[in-house]
Amino acid sequence: MNVGLEHYIVVSGILFCLGLLGVILRRNLLVIYMGLELMLNAANLALVAFSRFNNQLDGQVFVFFVITVAAAEVAVGLALIVALYRRRESAHVEDLASLKL
Amino acid sequence: MNFDALPWIVLFLPLTAAAAIFLFTKRSARISAALSTGAVVASFILSAVYVGIAGLEPVREDSHIWLQAGKLLFEFGLLLDPLSLSMTLVVTGVASLIHIYSWGYMKGDEGFARFFGTLSLFTFSMLGIVLSNNFLQLFIFWELVGVSSYLLIGFWFERPSAADAGKKAFITNRLGDFGFILGILTVWAACGTLNFLLLRGSASMLGAGATLAGLLIFCGAMGKSAQFPLHVWLPDAMEGPTPVSALIHAATMVAAGVYMLCRVLFMLNPAALQVISWVGGFTALLAAVIAVQQNDIKRILAYSTLSQLGYMVMAVGLQGPTPAMFHLTTHAFFKALLFLGAGSVIIALHHEQDIWKMGGLRKRMPVTFWTFLAGTLALAGFWPFSGFFSKDAILAQAQHQHAWGLFALGLMVAVLTAFYMFRLVFVVFGGTERTHGAEHAHESPAAMSLPLQVLAILSIVGGVISVESAFNRQFDPQQHGASFVAQLLAPFSHAPLAATLGLLAAAAGFALAAKLYRGVTTDPLPARLGFLSCWMRDRFYFDELYEATVIRAHDGLSAIAGWIDRWIIGGLAVRGTHGTTELIGRALRLLQTGNLQTYAMLVALGVAILLLWVVFC
Amino acid sequence: MDWPTILFYLFAALTVGCGILVVANPFSNNPVTSAMFLVLTILWLAGLYVLLHAFFLAAVQILVYAGAVMVLFLFVIMLLDLRAEEKRKIKVFSLVGGLLAIGGIGAVFLGSVLKAQWPLAGAPAIEGGTAPLGKLLFAQYLLPFEIISVLLLVAMIGVILLSKRELK
Numbered sequence: 020m021n022v023g024l025e026h027y028i029v030v031s032g033i034l035f036c037l038g039l040l041g042v043i044l045r046r047n048l049l050v051i052y053m054g055l056e057l058m059l060n061a062a063n064l065a066l067v068a069f070s071r072f073n074n075q076l077d078g079q080v081f082v083f084f085v086i087t088v089a090a091a092e093v094a095v096g097l098a099l100i101v102a103l104y105r106r107r108e109s110a111h112v113e114d115l116a117s118l119k120l
Numbered sequence: 121m122n123f124d125a126l127p128w129i130v131l132f133l134p135l136t137a138a139a140a141i142f143l144f145t146k147r148s149a150r151i152s153a154a155l156s157t158g159a160v161v162a163s164f165i166l167s168a169v170y171v172g173i174a175g176l177e178p179v180r181e182d183s184h185i186w187l188q189a190g191k192l193l194f195e196f197g198l199l200l201d202p203l204s205l206s207m208t209l210v211v212t213g214v215a216s217l218i219h220i221y222s223w224g225y226m227k228g229d230e231g232f233a234r235f236f237g238t239l240s241l242f243t244f245s246m247l248g249i250v251l252s253n254n255f256l257q258l259f260i261f262w263e264l265v266g267v268s269s270y271l272l273i274g275f276w277f278e279r280p281s282a283a284d285a286g287k288k289a290f291i292t293n294r295l296g297d298f299g300f301i302l303g304i305l306t307v308w309a310a311c312g313t314l315n316f317l318l319l320r321g322s323a324s325m326l327g328a329g330a331t332l333a334g335l336l337i338f339c340g341a342m343g344k345s346a347q348f349p350l351h352v353w354l355p356d357a358m359e360g361p362t363p364v365s366a367l368i369h370a371a372t373m374v375a376a377g378v379y380m381l382c383r384v385l386f387m388l389n390p391a392a393l394q395v396i397s398w399v400g401g402f403t404a405l406l407a408a409v410i411a412v413q414q415n416d417i418k419r420i421l422a423y424s425t426l427s428q429l430g431y432m433v434m435a436v437g438l439q440g441p442t443p444a445m446f447h448l449t450t451h452a453f454f455k456a457l458l459f460l461g462a463g464s465v466i467i468a469l470h471h472e473q474d475i476w477k478m479g480g481l482r483k484r485m486p487v488t489f490w491t492f493l494a495g496t497l498a499l500a501g502f503w504p505f506s507g508f509f510s511k512d513a514i515l516a517q518a519q520h521q522h523a524w525g526l527f528a529l530g531l532m533v534a535v536l537t538a539f540y541m542f543r544l545v546f547v548v549f550g551g552t553e554r555t556h557g558a559e560h561a562h563e564s565p566a567a568m569s570l571p572l573q574v575l576a577i578l579s580i581v582g583g584v585i586s587v588e589s590a591f592n593r594q595f596d597p598q599q600h601g602a603s604f605v606a607q608l609l610a611p612f613s614h615a616p617l618a619a620t621l622g623l624l625a626a627a628a629g630f631a632l633a634a635k636l637y638r639g640v641t642t643d644p645l646p647a648r649l650g651f652l653s654c655w656m657r658d659r660f661y662f663d664e665l666y667e668a669t670v671i672r673a674h675d676g677l678s679a680i681a682g683w684i685d686r687w688i689i690g691g692l693a694v695r696g697t698h699g700t701t702e703l704i705g706r707a708l709r710l711l712q713t714g715n716l717q718t719y720a721m722l723v724a725l726g727v728a729i730l731l732l733w734v735v736f737c
Numbered sequence: 738m739d740w741p742t743i744l745f746y747l748f749a750a751l752t753v754g755c756g757i758l759v760v761a762n763p764f765s766n767n768p769v770t771s772a773m774f775l776v777l778t779i780l781w782l783a784g785l786y787v788l789l790h791a792f793f794l795a796a797v798q799i800l801v802y803a804g805a806v807m808v809l810f811l812f813v814i815m816l817l818d819l820r821a822e823e824k825r826k827i828k829v830f831s832l833v834g835g836l837l838a839i840g841g842i843g844a845v846f847l848g849s850v851l852k853a854q855w856p857l858a859g860a861p862a863i864e865g866g867t868a869p870l871g872k873l874l875f876a877q878y879l880l881p882f883e884i885i886s887v888l889l890l891v892a893m894i895g896v897i898l899l900s901k902r903e904l905k
Contacts, residue, residue: 022741030753035846036842036843037757041760043717044831046717047766050759054759071865086797086798090801091889095895098895102899116713717835721834727842728844729841732841
């Protein structure tokens with residue numbers, strides 16, 4: 020059967036949910052961050068699919084920007100994680116609860 | 121200076137004196153006394169000048185709008201007609217004399233300055249009642265007078281009996297005022313205005329509620345003028361210093377009720393007037409009977425005041441405002457005189473008030489004796505003293521209205537009045553000295569005896585100096601004034617029956633008193649009257665009755681109110697609100713875990729809910 | 738069944754499988770393992786891009802994402818010398834809440850996919866080659882392009898500042 024837009028959307032959705040799962044349920048900071056990256060990629064996939072099936076290249080330009088921003092974000096985020104690790108000696112998210120009331 | 125500002129100055133001078141005393145000069149006794157006396161004497165002179173120049177008539181009103189909101193109109197103003205101007209002269213005149221008397225009486229008392237300050241406050245409040253032109257202002261000053269009375273009765277507040285008497289006076293007054301304000305509200309609801317002059321025209325709008333409104337307004341007079349059943353506070357008010365008793369509880373404040381009734385007489389319909397006259401008559405009789413067996417000189421005079429107030433109220437009820445106001449004026453003169461004389465005796469005997477511990481004072485205190493005798497003759501109603509004319513006017517009014525029951529009652533009270541007053545004179549001034557204190561009594565200083573003499577003169581001639589015609593100009597303009605001689609003989613020509621019977625009643629009382637009390641050392645009546653004498657002495661147990669019923673009920677109610685305040689308002693409402701807020705705060709606090717992932721999860725949950733709602737609903 | 742379809746299903750299965758293994762690996766808790774599987778996911782995604790005729794983007798995905806971003810990830814993991822994450826008590830509330838949230842969002846996706854009228858558009862005809870993409874990028878999206886460069890500069894400065902040991 021022909022692969023249509025809906026297939027790609029389903030894949031994107033699944034990937035997004037997996038990423039969300041990683042963010043909410045994993046305790047290692049870096050794995051959480053990877054879940055975040057997974058979510059971004061899912062969005063990218065959806066954008067490219069829509070761009071292709073709507074016959075417009077704008078979606079792909081947008082993906083271009085998203086990838087760039089994701090790269091910058093990863094750099095900054097990892098710097099933060101490094102700084103945090105230096106302070107707390109732990110990359111476990113439950114040790115970062117100093118905003119507790 | 122605007123001539124029309126004079127009445128305002130007369131009204132506010134005592135207030136400025138009171139304010140100055142309480143704010144600045146309380147430490148200096150002499151300056152305070154001088155300020156206060158100066159203010160009231162100045163008020164008297166200014167009001168005399170005003171009446172002399174502007175005359176008693178025509179009726180003038182000087183009113184300012186205090187608050188106006190739609191149909192609501194509160195004014196502050198003065199109503200100057202023969203009634204208020206005459207009353208102003210009486211109030212300021214008697215108050216001046218009593219201020220001068222107090223220089224001597226209160227000498228050495230550590231509350232000297234406070235006394236004069238409160239006296240000035242009282243004078244201001246009383247003038248406010250007399251001069252006000254609308255019900256609201258009258259009521260405000262009514263309450264102010266009550267406050268001044270409370271402060272003055274409880275002047276020696278370290279004495280528990282004095283403090284209690286002050287409270288009793290104020291609370292009993294308040295009861296009357298409750299009815300009064302209900303009456304004022306009724307009048308306002310029906311007629312739409314509180315101004316006396318405007319009400320005169322629209323009194324008919326009261327319609328069916330006229331009796332009720334009249335009786336409610338009479339409640340105020342019942343409280344202030346101590347009519348039955350609110351009469352219980354006046355005898356206890358004798359705990360205050362004697363000048364206070366003279367000024368407030370004889371001459372002026374208690375007369376305010378009668379004055380107010382005369383002011384609004386046009387509003388009282390025949391049914392209400394009937395009730396008023398019988399209440400007045402009954403009070404007169406009750407008080408006279410009780411006075412017969414009292415042994416404290418001031419209590420006797422207090423019950424005498426109650427009785428005479430009953431007379432005045434009865435006169436109002438018999439549609440005779442002129443006799444009522446006439447008797448009010450003469451009563452102010454001779455009752456103030458009697459009280460001041462009693463004060464003179466009390467001071468001379470070092471604050472002894474039991475009449476059976478006095479005696480033979482006519483030789484030792486001649487000025488006091490002769491003035492006191494003049495006052496007694498006036499009170500008993502002997503011709504040609506002032507009391508005769510005013511009492512005769514009341515009896516004549518009763519006869520004119522064919523109220524034979526009240527006429528007989530008035531005569532009976534006249535007999536009793538003469539009886540107990542001469543009992544007092546014989547026991548205190550006659551006979552021989554019964555105690556050590558009486559042997560060492562001497563005449564009072566000039567500050568005290570001078571006002572006595574002035575008041576004695578007024579008591580003697582008060583009936584014939586055209587007081588009655590002044591009031592007639594307010595109430596009965598057809599009558600014109602008569603000459604001095606004509607006034608002397610007028611009662612015998614206008615109402616011979618009342619005049620003769622009145623004189624006979626007074627003579628009968630005098631004879632009885634002479635027979636029983638001349639030269640005795642103990643009271644012969646208890647032996648003759650037995651248990652009746654006990655009842656009379658114990659004031660017919662009214663206080664005990666009120667204590668058992670009203671006070672108990674009141675205590676119960678206040679216990680309930682206290683419980684509600686503590687547990688429901690304090691507990692449920694205030695602490696409940698606080699507790700609930702705290703609980704909610706604690707619950708919400710649990711959300712702040714500090715854990716990143718919890719926050720992320722909550723965000724995702726929120727997004728999920730939003731999306732579900734937006735996309736699928 | 739022609740090749741594009743087969744390849745699609747293959748790539749899709751592999752992507753999802755590797756995605757699962759990134760976040761919920763039953764065998765190993767090691768972040769390095771997760772990173773490796775993420776690299777593979779990116780790779781299969783690039784394949785999917787190629788199937789969607791987005792050639793340039795596929796190349797960029799591999800170059801930037803797999804080549805730079807994931808390498809950076811691995812750098813940091815190695816730098817911090819992270820071992821397997823320690824097992825701590827699982828909070829039921831978080832678990833349930835999390836699953837609920839994910840389930841909800843998943844339901845939204847599923848629901849919207851099922852409810853939509855397929856096919857949404859006509860036959861695809863666009864080719865995502867370098868030249869058309871470049872033209873669009875530099876003509877219409879020039880401003881965002883410049884801003885992105887500033888963003889990268891800012892990110893670099895931020896990173897340098899954040900990773901200093903002490904601020905002087």
